[in-house]
Amino acid sequence: MRLLLAGLAFLSAGAEAQTSRDSFAQRALARALDDRCALFTESERLALDGAYLQVRGDLLRDGFSPRDIDSSYDRVIRTVGNRPCDDTDVQLLADDIRSAFAAWQRERFQDFMGAPSLWQASRPYAYDSWLISTAVSDAPLLRAGVYQLNGESALTVSAPADASIASLALVMRDPAQTPDLHDPTLGGLLTIEGLPAWTHFIPPADNARRHLPVSRQRQEEADMFRFADATLQALTALDPREAIRIEAFDAEGETVFVEFLGVGDFAAALAFVRSSRDLSAGR
Known part of the structure; x- marks a missing residue:
């Protein structure tokens, strides 16, 4: 959990912002790890990108600046920079994303x-x-x-x-x-x-x-x-x-x-x- 929340400290503590923060943190972390460790298939990566873009749009509409969001993403990248790809937490996160992707694939409309x-x-x-x-x-x-x-x-x-x-x-x-x-x-x-x-x-x-x-x-x-x-x-x-x-x-x-x-x-x-x-x- 400490890793998931790293780099998102600029957000407020409000309930709605907290939900967006958690979603952004998880998706940003998964993307950063995938960039380094190639954890996902092309289709899984596309689904993750879509989920990331969706929550990024939510943050922008909530009033957060692109600069702060992108700086937060950069901090997430730095946080995972030395994380081994075979680390247990990394593999558990990858399993969570793959499980979510299986449900995503069953949706015909959104x-x-x-x-x-x-x-x-x-x-x-x-x-x-x-x-x-x-x-x-x-x-x-x-x-x-x-x-x-x-x-x-x-x-x-x-x-x-x-x-x-x-x-x-x-x-x-x-x-x-x-x-x-x-x-x-x-x-x-x-x-x-x-x-x-x-x-x-x-x-x-x-x-x-x-x-x-x-x-x-x-x-x-x-x-x-x-x-x-x-x-x-x-x-x-x-x-x-x-x-x-x-x-x-x-x-x-x-x-x-x-x-x-x-x-x-x-x-x-x-x-x-x-x-x-x-x-x-x-x-």
């Missing part, structure tokens, strides 16, 4: 934090389907997530089939250009027209990256705009508290609509899906 709606994740079946999806707005058929088509999964946005929509763009903060979250409200002091109520953090006006789809397919009453894997990776690299912007435009480049989509625990949802054996051969 919800993850998102905005304005939850991310709904499903392990893949043989047919075309959403693996991860969320409603972007009240507009019918406007969804985003990861869609499996002909056995290939890709970050996808579906929109009502509309001849006026020539294409979509996903606009994201570029962490390399803008390391800190962009808050045009200055902490809620300003009211920004069109900003969703569930976040202050949106892509900056300058230095944001625009990602365009690589293909478009008609699925009954919806057009499916599919994006490159680089766009998927860019989304998973964002902070769970921020939003991306979805822009639809016509053939002349005029805006048809603009919607915001919360990042939430998308990266954890993706790890849940990818930890399935059904996808292991395709990664």
Whole structure:
């Protein structure tokens, strides 16, 4: 237990924070030990990464800073730096993770934090389907997530089939250009027209990256705009508290609509899906 709690002293003693602290400590410790001792299979590692990302998102939403969380993780790494891989406590922890993974694998569906709606994740079946999806707005058929088509999964946005929509763009903060979250409200002091109520953090006006789809397919009453894997990776690299912007435009480049989509625990949802054996051969 002393090892599990090492490095998390910056957290408060409140009941909710204590629960998050314990979960973070165990998952951070398991990841650090796995990095050094290769304790887990690829699928077990993905499941552990998803669980770690989920609790990290909880801590961020509870108000803890990324710097403090990452510093805590570094302290966990230093704590286990000289721990023998065949140590009894290390092996007991690995057994606990493997046991939890067996239960994780039996779950076909799981919800993850998102905005304005939850991310709904499903392990893949043989047919075309959403693996991860969320409603972007009240507009019918406007969804985003990861869609499996002909056995290939890709970050996808579906929109009502509309001849006026020539294409979509996903606009994201570029962490390399803008390391800190962009808050045009200055902490809620300003009211920004069109900003969703569930976040202050949106892509900056300058230095944001625009990602365009690589293909478009008609699925009954919806057009499916599919994006490159680089766009998927860019989304998973964002902070769970921020939003991306979805822009639809016509053939002349005029805006048809603009919607915001919360990042939430998308990266954890993706790890849940990818930890399935059904996808292991395709990664």
